[in-house]
Amino acid sequence: MKSPKKFLSINFGCRVNAAETNQWSQTFIDQGYSPTNSNPDIIFINTCAITKKGEKESLNKIKILRQKYPTSKIFVSGCANLDKIKDLDNVSVFKNDQKEKILKELQSSYTRHIKDKFSHTNRFLLKIQSGCSQFCSYCIVPFKRPKLFSLSIEKAVNTVKKAVENNYQEIIITGVNLDQYQYGFSKLIKNLLEKTDIKLISFGSIPINCIDQNFINLFKNKDYQNRLSHFLHIPIQSGSDKILKLMNRPYDSKKIIETFNKLKSLPSSREVPPSKTRRGVGFGTDIIVGFPTESEKDFQDTLKLCQKIGFTKIHVFKYSPRPNTKARIIFENSPKISKETLKDRSNKIKLSELKN
């Protein structure tokens, strides 16, 4: 008897990639393939290039799997420089725009068969947006995902209804740059709360400009506040206005402080377990240390801002120049910040995390 066809999907990077990897996996399942960890007929690898290290890991994985499974058909996509593996046999490359075109009509087909590192059986990754044209000066993503895409509110509502039918309890809203979600971020969340029975809406990473008064009002609404995650990951990257400007981030430290003050004044969730005393909303963020020209004062501005806000989770990244980015081009010959200083700044930011 012929053995059933099997596939292996491997994801690198962010939740958007994970959501897309899940959609690819679903297409394999729909074609009669089953997931496996060994001897797959098909392998799908979704790569990442946000850091040099991430890109290297993705490309190495492709080479390792090519060697390990010489007869498997390999499909690769994602943000890594895939020209580097074009000489490998039997490897098909899908650029991000081709991939997104294929996936565009598959938004509703993600089912609970698929697990990834961001989800478990009760959580559904809902990709509502892709692409970025913000061109933060350090970031490679706008070169890799230039095409903007937003899922319509109607499709998002229908997808979540389907997820609820499949017993999902929670959705995680994700996108490359949710600030560029074209149908109104707060409006979408309100519609999901009003028109679906999803128990909890969580967020991947929310740009600070998405947090408008309408968004804050949803947390004040007694009918909704228990259905919204009270942990928000809001990447601020720096607390120095000079550095934020050089990074081309679309806000300044005043905006950061104002927004977090509003969020901090929100009421506590009514269902916080008594053993866990928690403020109204908990916060996480991303910080880049060692951006070119970051002085001790710039760093101290960032550190003080982190201490003032009180993040419970901080992802600290040491600046790494990425190909074609403005920061890399402009600061190519500027003095480098020493490794010791980078390490020290990283540690200090990490130490500013609030302990529960």
Ligand code: SF4
């Ligand atoms: S908003 Fe900035 S950091 Fe985020 S993907 Fe776009 S360019 Fe990169």
